[in-house]
Amino acid sequence: MEVRELVTYIGAATAAATSGTFYLYANHMYVTGSAPYVPIPVLVIPFGMKAKIWRVQVSSTAAVAVQLQFSPNAATYYTGATPTWATLDTYNLSSPGELVIDYRRPIVIDSKYGTEGIQLVFASASSVQPTVNVTVEFVWGEVEE
């Protein structure tokens, strides 16, 4: 049976900086502040599922470039290794404000091995603390014949 879950992750940088990673939080995520119950910098897609990225929103008080990155071995982040990242898309906010990208066709991440995942990172000429808002649809059982 095909099931779908639409999740909106809110990502924030831990502190103002010229570059960094967004730590993702969602309202169904159990967070206490103590590991492993903390916002996550790397979202690993569960085995056999698809993650469809439908919408990305970037907000910042200064110009910032945000990258959506993919790694086939993102899960190794949680075993202390450093995954290899490739950029899937870049969102350039050229001045303070927000940028909303609503994909007409989503970016699809297929979890073939159960290790694939994404992260969002930012870089800026000045020290900023941007936020992102990412809408991801998880799909199970969508088998293409």
Add this chain to the structure above:
Amino acid sequence: MPYIYETGKVLDDLGLVRDNNYLVVYIPPTNKAFVFWVKSRVNSSYEVLHYGPLPLLTSVTCTGYTGNNLSPPATGVIPPMNYCPSLLPPPPNLIPYPSGNLAQFMFYYEKADKLFQVRMFVRPRWIRTQIQIPPNSNQNTFNDNIVGVGYSGGFGRGYLEYVVFPGLIYSFLWGNDMVYGAFTGLDIIYGEYNVSLVTDPDILYEVLTHQLPSAWVVFPVVRVDTTVNDKWVKYYGFTGVEVPAPGTSKQQWINKVRGELPR
């Protein structure tokens, strides 16, 4: 594949059996079935029940997919990369003082003329699901090997559907292969039916050969545990009627099964 299918217009928009129709519960390992005449639905117009969080207890130690066994950090929270067992007690404030078996399984009952059809929708929808009948009996297999929530296959995600027989308790396994712990939720669509077990061989034959409309639910076991078998005998007087192979004549089939049917 649907968990339930129908011949004719037997199911309503909620996936439940309409009044005055037949419901077949098929038992794959024995190729037998029970046929029930669903006379009425007790809970017409209130079939949807929001259970609340999954009944995951902090006292339970779950099993880690990568070896890190964790307990739920709070009731109803599933830890990351772990799978956890649970029963299904009634949700708070549903039944004033549940006790005994009912305190372990909210659909527990002891009547031959009642039947529950249950559809469970788990949130987040990626939660791996597995039912165990009787409790802690792993019956999901692939090519004769045990599989399930703790393996890379043999589970559903976010959904379960089953029929509850009298005198039995079912248990569940829930798996979270996401890298974070999650608050869970469970919505249930159920039918509490007033039923009569059909034992008339003429009607049985016509239902089981799809000449009469019916809904079919597959009982999710690969072997019939003694506990289950004993309850069938206790409440129904037999362990189901053999399903006729296509092309079997009615007389041939009746001659074969007549002795098995309760009088």
